[in-house]
Amino acid sequence: MFELWTEKYRPKKLDEVYGQQNTVKRLRAFVSKGSIPNLMFAGMQGTGKTTTALCLVNELFGDKFNFVELNASDERGIETVRIKIKDFARTQPIGKAEFKIILLDEADALTKDAQQALRRTMENYSGTCRFILDCNYSSKLIEPIQSRCVIFRFKPVAKNDVEECVKKIAEKEQLKIDDGAIEQIFGECGGDLRRATNILQACASIDKEISEETVLEVIGKAKSGDIEELLKFALTGKFLESRKKLYNLMIERGVSPDALLKQIYSQIFKLEIEDDEKVRVIKLLADYEFRIVEGSNPLIQVEAFLASLKK
Numbered sequence: 319m320f321e322l323w324t325e326k327y328r329p330k331k332l333d334e335v336y337g338q339q340n341t342v343k344r345l346r347a348f349v350s351k352g353s354i355p356n357l358m359f360a361g362m363q364g365t366g367k368t369t370t371a372l373c374l375v376n377e378l379f380g381d382k383f384n385f386v387e388l389n390a391s392d393e394r395g396i397e398t399v400r401i402k403i404k405d406f407a408r409t410q411p412i413g414k415a416e417f418k419i420i421l422l423d424e425a426d427a428l429t430k431d432a433q434q435a436l437r438r439t440m441e442n443y444s445g446t447c448r449f450i451l452d453c454n455y456s457s458k459l460i461e462p463i464q465s466r467c468v469i470f471r472f473k474p475v476a477k478n479d480v481e482e483c484v485k486k487i488a489e490k491e492q493l494k495i496d497d498g499a500i501e502q503i504f505g506e507c508g509g510d511l512r513r514a515t516n517i518l519q520a521c522a523s524i525d526k527e528i529s530e531e532t533v534l535e536v537i538g539k540a541k542s543g544d545i546e547e548l549l550k551f552a553l554t555g556k557f558l559e560s561r562k563k564l565y566n567l568m569i570e571r572g573v574s575p576d577a578l579l580k581q582i583y584s585q586i587f588k589l590e591i592e593d594d595e596k597v598r599v600i601k602l603l604a605d606y607e608f609r610i611v612e613g614s615n616p617l618i619q620v621e622a623f624l625a626s627l628k629k
């Protein structure tokens with residue numbers, strides 16, 4: 319059966335959440351008291367906001383009877399808040415629980431009107447209901463909602479945590495993964511563990527032994543050595559050779575022209591050329607990148623960029 323690893327390996331307990339040590343520690347204090355205030359989890363995607371909220375509910379209640387999860391961006395109007403949230407909030411909690419919990423994912427997608435309605439609902443049902451609001455930016459929520467919540471900031475997951483997580487999944491899935499591969503996964507995910515997990519799963523569908531090559535294939539990037547060679551050809555006026563290299567990278571490796579420009583950008587400073595030369599290349603790169611963004615044909619632009627590199 320096909321299963322998404324982000325679901326399969328989603329932590330069930332606060333202990334299993336990677337990174338976010340401070341947040342987890344403070345949340346544990348609430349768990350030991352058996353009660354929580356309204357919470358706001360703010361931070362970039364894939365850093366464990368929804369996961370942590372689910373773990374918290376699990377540790378507080380042990381079941382899901384007094385819990386509902388809504389996604390604000392699916393139905394971003396005021397009606398969602400009015401109907402769904404109110405319906406759930408106004409009935410008494412089931413069993414021994416003292417309150418219910420509503421997890422509102424992507425709360426920053428709510429319109430201002432819906433946020434006003436939400437604010438009133440939070441006040442009206444404060445006796446029986448707690449909210450956990452997940453969002454990317456806390457500043458997108460109106461001030462009165464912010465002030466009704468304890469705010470937790472979720473950081474991009476640090477390198478050693480991404481590494482540990484990737485290694486653990488690899489072990490459970492009986493994969494072999496080398497350090498170069500892990501390095502590439504981290505570079506690509508930028509602290510987003512959902513992305514890291516998805517890349518790993520995509521790699522595993524290609525090969526049980528995962529190398530840097532496998533990852534580069536999955537994320538559609540060229541090896542740094544290839545980029546260096548491409549630039550060297552172009553800088554020394556060997557345009558046809560650099561063009562051949564470009565086509566190789568695109569056809570054999572599936573690297574897109576605009577992804578290539580971004581990679582070139584990140585590598586210019588590692589090149590062994592004079593500083594003035596680097597400045598010149600960056601300026602050219604910026605021109606061509608701009609044209610691509612404006613809608614010009616990316617392939618023609620990348621070729622023109624390579625052609626313009628020779629002094």
Ligand SMILES: Nc1ncnc2c1ncn2[C@@H]1O[C@H](COP(=O)(O)OP(=O)(O)OP(=O)(O)O)[C@@H](O)[C@H]1O
Nearest residue numbers: 324327328335336363364365366367368369511512
């Ligand atoms: N801190 C973490 N510890 C362990 N796994 C994580 C962590 N963050 C993300 N993951 C993995 O990524 C998946 C998605 O995480 P989650 O849904 O919690 O992200 P999110 O922060 O809510 O993102 P979004 O802003 O997109 O809603 C999880 O199922 C899990 O596999």
Ligand SMILES: [Mg+2]
Nearest residue numbers: 367368423452
């Ligand atoms: Mg989420």
